[in-house]
Amino acid sequence: MFTIAFKGIRQYFKDRTAVLLSLLLPIVLITLFALMYGGIGKKEKSRPISLLFTDQDNTELSKEVFKTLNDQDGMQLFSKSYGEASDLIKKGKNTAVLVLYKGFQDSVEAGNKAPMELFYDEAKEIEMGLLQQALWSNLFGITMKKGIKGKVNTWIKEKNPDLSDAELLDIQAQVEEQFTDFDNSDDSKEMEKKSNLPMTAIVSEEKNGNLGLVQAIAGTAIMMLLFSVSGSGASLLKEKEDGTFRRLLVSPISPSSILYGKMLSTLFMAVLQLTVMFLYSWLALGLDIFINLPALLLMILSAAIACTSFGIFMATICKSRKQVESLSTLIILVISALGGSMMPLVFMPEIMHKLAVVSVNYWAIEGFFDIFWRQLPLSEIYPKMLVLMGIGIVLTSISVISFKRNLLKLV
């Protein structure tokens, strides 16, 4: 028994790369998850919430609203026309737009309901929660105070038409004094409750289907596909171990044909896997896969190309199947976490959003979101397909070079 155990330990230490990877994997994952959950870099300020701002009133008060909100810690405003803002939200680039309609100042000063509205993307649930909190405490502070003061002053003027300007200013100053502690008063809180900011979802579950379903399908499909193709790519190394690779090399086909043949079969399996996953989602989970079928088919192909090239890349840079298994697991877990397969990117800090672009998962998930959630036309989605295909071309090129260079080792 001990002899067998010692032999196993000796074999384990013979493959130094596998040893290194088996130790590196948990370290990298711990670091990654610590980053995701904010355990690292606590001194760094959290990512400001970005809000688009459409000012159709263009008055002193509407500008004050912009300034007040923009001056808040953790909030950043960008002025855009409603058309631009709506487009950015639909494309998933921004969360919400606050629109102040024409007559905003007049209505507020008259003590009437402020004509304003918040348009948003329902997918950005977390960001919307934070945004609502920030808006509530700041926006109503300005509008309500201004509204009540306006209403009181109008009432005084109406009731006392004989008052001189000096007397009127004096009364207004006294009214102002009464509002000093208004922000923290019970009256303020009571009024805040009664206030209303109409909110309209530009991209929503009602219009665009089940958000969670899209996230689950897209995220899981790509991660599982990566695991499948890395196993498929590793079959190249199994050929080496079984001796069939030598037999293939003495046959009258070129070494590159062996690699491309392996890629093709892997690509076929990848396309099949994704297709079956989406068909299942349609039949069993109710995902409308016919919403933009050409885009879906092209996105499946692009994602399959990128994932296949990853699998082949792993097989050509590793020396044994053991190495492929360890290294692939490490990389797939990292890029899946980065790219939003494990958790939607909106939950993650800004740095993760920047890092996400290196992940195949990110581009594929975003592509599927464009199709099913944002329901964008093909002309808006194709750049993500090009990125995926670009990843495929780069990884394949490296694989071909690496394969030719390491051919002797494979023999």
Next chain:
Amino acid sequence: MLVAKNLSKSFKEVNALNNISLAVQEGELYGLLGPNGAGKTTTISILSSLLKPDSGEILYQGKSLYQNLTESKKMIGVVPQEIALYEDLTALENLKFWGTLYGIKGKELQSKTEELLDFMGLSDRKNHKIKTYSGGMKRRINIAAALLHDPKIVFMDEPTVGIDPQSRNLIFEVIQELHSRGLTMIYTTHYMEEAERLCDRIGIIDEGKIIAEGRLEELKKSSKINEEIRVRFTNVQKTDLSNINNHFNGQLLIHENQMVLSTSQANTDLPILIQMCTNANLHLENLQVKSLSLESIFLELTGKSLRD
């Protein structure tokens, strides 16, 4: 058929082949005999285009192997040392796959695979997965896969490794049948009985060099020794035999409970050997005086056993 001139190959600092030359005639079965690590597989790998030599030249029917590699490859069949088959596929599927790589299609492929399965005596198991086959059956399919495209020359790299004597005999019969049909073969082995039984000519290879070459009779004639005394004991294992070995200048080969003395003077050496064994308290079970074997020639040439 095949002429290889001055082939050398190194792997980093290991000199695997050192200026090897050999020529194989059409229809000849050439044996490459040597211990593990002697350079047999490297030689076959180079001759079958799997590896490129650092120097030297390889000619098939007078043309360089690399002049038209694709066409040259179609002339060559390789039976690797490993069972180079897909375990999850059936024998028929495997043969069809390998045949397709050589451009054989349709009815020709069907009849060729059927013919070979019949030849190997495995027609009734053709639809069974390779993983369900015995070691000997796998070896036969391994050979069949190298014959599908009717090669002009076949390299067999230790095709009987790890199988039982009965299966080995079946493979010998297959090889002898192929030889009788006029197929040119190069056969590597470290079993001298195989080389003696099958090969027309034998090249003895050690440390990357061919140290002797010729027909078995020629090799025997060139040897200084001509006989061997084989003695089997019941209790040899725990006995110190260094005195006996020293007396016969290292020409004693001991394997388990058997001792083989290669000699040119059996009449003189036999009584001395028996006397020394009696003195060493060895209990004799069987004694034979035979004409010289390849193993003894190898021992004479290299000073080591083929099993080393």
